[in-house]
Amino acid sequence: MVVAEIRIELKPGVADPEGKNTKKALELLGFKDIKGVRSIKMFEIEMVADPETAKKQCEDMCRKLLANPVIQKFKIDLR
């Protein structure tokens, strides 16, 4: 079995209101040393497949559902 970690993040230059709002909230909680907050989504997918097939399938998953290439990029790590 392999576990794929799929990291979906916003492309550079795309505004991140969730990150911005979280930063504001953290500052309101008293955290003064924050320079920036980015929101990133991670999917952990357990698969019964050899690593090469798993990677290919994960790329297909990103194209078909997990990432919108207009605003997001993805990175797949197998472990």
Add this chain to the structure above:
Amino acid sequence: MKDVKVCVLRIEGTNCEDETFQAFASVDASPERVHLKQLLGQCPSDLKRDLGSYDILALPGGFSAGDYVRAGAIFAARMKSGLKKELISFVENSRPVIGICNGFQILVELGLLPAMDGTMSDIPDAALYTNDSGRFECRPTLLKQEKSHKSVFTADMPKGTVVMYPSAHAEGKLMFPKEKEQKMLDRLLENDQVVFRYVDPDGEYAGYPWCPNGSLHNIAGICNPAGNVLGMMPHPERVLRRETHPDWTREEWKEDGDGLSMFRSAVRSVK
């Protein structure tokens, strides 16, 4: 007169199917609430439906599949994997398709909008992304009809008409890939695909709060180049009668709400 059959398509989490049903019923069409599984054949045989047997397809608002992954993405991926051919032929047969709010997000994720290079793109060409405010924005919004050429949904709405349709969404900011943004916007305008833009009470294009989401060029709704596929964030089905306009007691009495004409002209176009 022909009976106009409307497929009001839903999955789990869709929540505006009743208003959308009512919109079409009130203009003498025959709407039916259909679950996606009925079109995919994943149901008892007496419940199976064929998309091709309908005259109009409506994708109502809501939070399909809990808005997980991205708003509309799961609904779109499921439609695309099992219904791609049927959808393409439905659109190419010039039948009207309307997506409202979550339905607009689904049409964009499906690649049926903006569809500048063919009926359906393989991957999305645009995104409806989190509002600039980072919040769910819910209130009446004013829209100016921008389309120069008549289309099935705006036949009774000359260019420049301002209507009030309520908005209620957290992800309504239309975006194109950053590096192609201006070029794609120019093409969209050239193709007469911009249908609605957010305006203020003077009819001027204005920023927040009149534009609830920070959308590119104040865009609230677009259609495909042929004009038969329309997606919009605000909800025409919530203003079918004048009483659902927040200011109806202060305005001159009219029976119809601002939203009705869109459904009436769409139904008339296929009669």
